[in-house]
Amino acid sequence: MFICWVISIQLVSAQTHTRTTEADPQRYLALMLLNLTAPNDRGPEPDLIRTASQLGLNAVYITIPWDKVYYNSPTETPQWAKYDEQIKIATDLGMKVALRIHLGRYNTRINGFWNVADNQVSQSNQPLVSGYGDTFFGFDNQTLVNKGIDFVKETVNRYKHLQTENKLLYVSVTNTSTQEGEYPGGIILNGKEQSAAFDYSKSMIAGFQTWLQTNYKKIQRLNFLWGTSYKSFANATAPSTPWEPGDSFKQRAGKDWYIYRHIILKKYTEQMIAAVKSVNGNIKFVSDYGSVFDTQSAVRGTLGFRDLNEKSDGIKINDNLASHDHRWSVDILKSSAPANFITANELFVNAYFDNNAHLKQINENFEHGANVVAVVISATDQMSRSESFLRQAASNWLNKPLTPIIYNESVGYRLSAAVEKGGPLNVVYSEWAKRAYADPANPRPVRVNLDEDLLSPSYWDDATNYDPYVFRPVPMQIIPINKDFTYRLPMDTFSDVDGTIVRMDVGTLPSWLRYESGQLRGRPTALGDFRILVKGIDDEGGSAEAYLTVRVDERENTNKPPTVSSNFTNQLVAVSQPFTLTIPKGAFIDSDGQITNIEAGGLPSWLNFSNGVLSGTPASVGEYRIILKAYDNLTAFVETYFTIKVVEPQYLNSPPYASGTLPVKYAQLNMPFNYILPNGIFGDPDGYISSISLQNRPSWLDFSLNVFSGTPTEEGEYRLIVRAYDNSGAYVEIPFIIKVEIPRIRFELTRGGSKVDQQVLQPLAADDVLPASELPPLLNILAYGNFEFDEVAFDLNGPYRKKSKTSKFPYALYENASGFAPYIGRYTLTVTASKQDSAIISNSIQFSISYGDSVNITRDMEEWAFYPNPLEDILNIKLPVQQAATEIEYSLITVSGKRMQIPKSYVTVADDLANIDLTTLRVPAGIYFIRLEDKGSLLKQFKIFKK
Incomplete structure (x- = not known):
């Protein structure tokens, strides 16, 4: 208890340390040492340091792995000698030293430090093992974080003299299997490395659920924004897409998961910063990442790198030779950072690229203002191959002090768009490149501004209470005078997307009418129309209004008033830009007559209504409630309303779009059905798809996190509407048809041969007898089903035998330009169709090819043929x-x-x-x-x- 208390006090006091303020004008070309070998293996590192110094490099970035210093046990004597020697060699040669304190441990050396159950877990529930074979615990496991902090402090204390002697460049703390300080992006399964997302451990999921409840407060609100149907927050799980881990962060649910992981990573990072600076507040801390802008950076959790590094002194990324633009990688890190912020890049020497490619990266990094380029070299032959470009780069750059970069142009992007669309490369890079390479012979830096909107308090505006809305306008009531009248207000007059309607109130009533327990009661004593305000109140006090008109007539009137067949969407309009809205045909219907007139009320001066069209050009911003009344041929009417909000053009939202249509899907009766909404089917030009919902959903079908699932209980065709909302509330919708049927397979007999010759001869059914004289020289058989199949297997037996399998449509016995001759005899055809996520379907028929008649198929054949x-x-x-x-x-x-x-x-x-x-x-x-x-x-x- 006493030790924990001391640690707690030290961490709290350390939070007062902020990033260092002094700027270092020196550029650094550093040798980067991974130190992957055992502590008793001296390795080539001392020689590499000496050679690097001879080539002109002025710094060494040395990895100090926890699992090498404490090789087997946390209580053994630490083995520092190897790292002490490397540091001494470097400093004696006049080189600056940067330290990478690596907290990941080789997966077989965690006993006594933590358990396998503490490892970070992938979306497929596999414990982390990746890269160089390391694993790591969860960022949210404070007990183990404290153990890591202890080692960080122990390391910094051992080498703090470097700071006093002005020989320490910076310190970083890493954890992944590739020695980076972020969420891992891969996992080794069955001996192969594959992409994966972390951390889906039980504690992270439980923490996420608690965080969701804190922010959403009601499960109904989360369901509305996520497009799910969870019963409680305990059921809400972190989104995951095993087929493409980066897609786990799409839509509102994915953004929430990204934000929560960001919060946990930031807290961990700032604890490591505090641990380093608690030893000496002047020591610089640099976050070491794989990248902050590529398609993997959402999985890494580093897209929001500005907020993550609020208290750090710099960022280092791995500038991949094969796929990164080296100028862009520096601009995106440096252009919006403080002048004293360290921008560092890693060059991983690669034998597949020549020395010119390596030199090009260093030149472009330094041209755009990088402070440090760290070159990873682990063997003497690598160093020999690298000599020419290292010597040239050191000579060209290390005697030139850094000067401030002047940005004459800028581009910007939002964090939400980067998370949704696979990183800023897919959002803003093309705009950056147009400016950076406007003169290809003279590329120039361009400022890249990042709006971390997901981390802004305004992100949670959508999680506040949504007022109810008029779901079904109250129909006009036509009643006779001097007769008792009772009318219960319909419960579906109002609806609430994130809660429930708790009551309905009414406004001022005529003297003959009263409102009790949801009912209007009274005996009218005067003729006329009485317009009554009705309010729907939700469980958080939000309200919506509708109007009920009671018409008192001289006698009984059997006319049924019109009704509204579809609700009207609120409109967002740009000031000084023309606006037009056509009232859809069929928006109002009349069951016993016809709609004769539609009126619009509450119109501002700039808006006109004529022939069913609202049009005009707003001159100023404002919000207007437009009332529509539809009359039938006996002057009965129904009314509804919507709002028009006029905003400045920059606030005008472009609606989302659908990039395609959805195929008709077949589901088997009483068998599980599963269909994943295609990635990219919806997009948004100026924001992101916030949620996707399903209209007309049958009771057996669940739609959650873009997956349709359920077991249909009766045959039929279900016509659904898939609606995608953007982060401003606009939506687009596309139809989706599911046909529930019993699986069937039918056959067609076709002419065999090339595709040019093929033609359908006739359907092929059980007990068919085919006259040989009417058949072509070659035959083929096609199979069709009412489902999509992954594989179809044919088995033809009789006078001729043929077995084949195909996954191509149309499914054919022969896929090539071949076929079977129409040999006389009786055949049995069995076709088995299978799909990965459904049962196997089989159909078998018998048919004959006859040389005689349908009874004696060999009647006219020659004996002994x-x-x-x-x-x-x-x-x-x-x-x-x-x-x-x-x-x-x-x-x-x-x-x-x-x-x-x-x-x-x-x-x-x-x-x-x-x-x-x-x-x-x-x-x-x-x-x-x-x-x-x-x-x-x-x-x-x-x-x-x-x-």
């Missing part, structure tokens, strides 16, 4: 009628005279036709004789060629 020849598996022989019923013995004779008896089970006789199956005899290709005998007497012998 045999076919095919050459043959593959089946030989067919037309037996004389008198022989067909006898016990014929069949044998196969080779050209050398060897005789093999053909078992009776291999011979089938039907319609006077013997089908002899040679498949299981496994005879090789060649010439053979087929001998038929009756009680030892020769009946017939045939010479055949086996293919």
Whole structure:
């Protein structure tokens, strides 16, 4: 308890330290040492440092791994010698030193430090093992974070003299399997590295759920914004997309998950900063990342790098030779940072690139203002290959002090767009490049501004109470005078997207009418229309208004007033720009007459209504409530309203769009159905898709986090509407049809051969008899189902045998320009279709090809006719009628005279036709004789060629 208390006090006091203020004008070209070998392996590092100094490099970035200093146990004597030597060699040579304190541990050396259960967990529930074989605990595990802090402090205390001696460049703390300080981006499964997202550990999920409840307060509100149907926050899980981890952060749910991970990573980072600066507040701390702008950076959790590094002194990224623009990578880090902020890049020497490519990266990094370029070299042969570009870079740059970068142009982007669209590369890079390379011969720096909107308090505006809305306008009531009137206000007059309607209130009533327990009661004493205000109140006090008109007539009136068939969307309009809105046909309907007139009320002076069209140009900003009344042919009416909000053009939201349509999907009755909404089907030009909801959803279907799932209980066609909202509330919708059916497969007989020759001859059904004289020389068979299949297997048996599998549509027995000849006989066709996420469907039919009639299909065939020849598996022989019923013995004779008896089970006789199956005899290709005998007497012998 005492130790924990001391740590707590030190961390609190350390928070008073802020980033250092002095700027260092020196550029640094640093040798970067990963120190992957065991502590007792001195390795090539001392020689690499000496050679680097000879080539002109002026710094060394040295990794000090926790799992090498404390190799087996946290209580053993630490092994510092290797790192002490490297630091001494470097400082004796006059080089500055940067320290990378690496807290990841090799996965077999965590015992005594933490347990496997404490490791970060991927979206597929696999504990972290990646990169160089390291693993790491969760950022939210404070007990283990404190252990890491202890090692950081121990390391900094050991080498704090470097700061006093002005030999320390900076300190970083890393944790991933590739020695970076972020969420891991990969995992090793079955010996292979693959992309993965972290951390989905139980504690992170539980913390996320608590955080969601704190911010959303009601599960209904979360469901509305996420497009889910969770019963409680305990059911709300972190979004994950195993097929593409970066997609886990799309839409509102994904943004929430990104923000929560960001908060946890920031807290961890700032604890490491505090630990370093608690030893000496002047020590600079640099965050070491893979990147902050590529497609993996959402998975890393580093897209919001400005906020993450509010208290750090710099950022280092890995500037990939193959895919990064080295000028851009510096601009995005440096241009909006304080003058004293350290911008560092890593060059990983790669044998696939020549020295010019390596030199180009260093030159472009330094040209755009990088303070440090750290070159990863781990072997002496690498150093030898790198000599020319390192010597040239050191000579060109290290004697030139840094000067302030002047940005004449700028571009900007929002964090929300970067998270949604796979990083700023996909959002703003093209605009940056137009300016940076306007003169290709003279590229120039361009300021890149980042609006971290996801981290702004305004992000949570959407999580405040949504007022109710008029779901179904109250229909006019036409009642006779001097008769008792009772009317219960419909419960579906109002609806609430993030809560419930708790009550309805009414405004001023005529003297003859009262309101009790949701009912209007009274006896009218005067003729006329009485317009009554009705308010719907939600569970948080929000309200919406509607009007009910009660018309008192002289007598009973059976006319049914019009109704509203669809709600009107609120409109956002730009000031000084023309606006037009056409009232849709069918917006109002009348069940016993027709709509004769539509009126618009509450119009501002700039807005006109004529022939069902609202039009005008607003001159100033404002908000207007437009009332629409639709009359029937007996002057009964219904009214509804919507708002028009006029804003400055910069606040005008461009609505989302659909990039395509959804295919009709088939679901099996009483079988699980699953369909993932295609990635990228919706987009937004000036924001992001916040949520996706489903209209007309059947009770058996769930739609959550872009996945449709459920088990249909009855056949039918379900016409759904998928609606995508942007972060300003505008939406686009597309239809989605699900057909629930019992799986079926049907067949068509086609002409075989090339695609030019192929044509459908007829449907192929059970017991069909096909006259051979009417068939082409080659036949093929197509199979069609009412479902999409991953694979279709054909098995044709009879006078000819053919088995095949295909995944191409249309599914065909032969995919190539081939087919089978119309051999006489009876066939059995079995087709089995399968899909990964559904049951196997099989259909089997029998059909015949006839040389006679439908009863006797071999009637007109010549006796002892045999076919095919050459043959593959089946030989067919037309037996004389008198022989067909006898016990014929069949044998196969080779050209050398060897005789093999053909078992009776291999011979089938039907319609006077013997089908002899040679498949299981496994005879090789060649010439053979087929001998038929009756009680030892020769009946017939045939010479055949086996293919």
